[in-house]
Amino acid sequence: MAAFQFDLKPTGAQALGLQWMQLIPACLLIGMLGALMTIGVGLYAPCMILVSLMGMNPIAAFPIMMGSCAFLMPFASTRFILSGKYQLRASLGLTLGGVPAVLIAALLVKSLPLYALKWLVVVVVLVTGIQMLRSAFASEPKFSDPQ
Template sequence: MPVGGEAIGLRGWKLAVIVGMSFIFGALQTVGVGFYAPCMAMVYALGMHPLTAFPIMMTATGMLMAAGGARFVKKGAYDRKIAISLTIAGVVGVFLAAYVVKSLPLLVLKWVVLCIILYTSGWMFLSASRKEPDKYEKKAYL
């Protein structure tokens, strides 16, 4: 796993790579693929300090969710109960991040991110092997 670096900003080709990959990850996020773990891995790989990942992830997600979610809300192509549950879990997650994750040693944090990447990849492959899209996927594309 890349060890990251000390940079708090990027220039030149590295900046172009992170912007381009953020657009790709953002597009994938609107169809259900997570943004945070791939973004954090990309930040590490480009030599940035791991603590710079959080503001990048939060800003990118905050900007794309309003635009990406508007179509789903307009068509009613989402489960309201799950949306409320995720909202509540997100609030709890912010406090966990602020008080627990922030104090984790960097090596532990990197292993947690690796586990999240592997878990997400496994679920993506499992979901891709299904033949029939669920009712919300059908509704969103009609």
């Protein structure tokens, strides 16, 4: 994404769809990125990078990410719901807050200049990556097991 921003890679990606030979690996990669969501890694920034690398218009990342999450969440949440290892009040609060948040994000993302949005994605991915590496190399975990 940074290479696109610095004009090191040619832009001009305007496609809103993929051919079968690109669609199958893209779906597999989105599936892997979706699996990372279950451990707390967000999907929008990696999805936008994947969409750009596949030669698509980065604007297509938002509906792809939303569709992926819509299919992912029922399957990912089933285990937690059946085991009772979730907090109902927190889940309800996130659900109720998520509805207007998605509407606001959809309007904001649509009105935000694509150039600025790409830089925002680069910064988010870099900061998240650095935090994950620092956490991985920490001598002791930052959390404690409640059991």
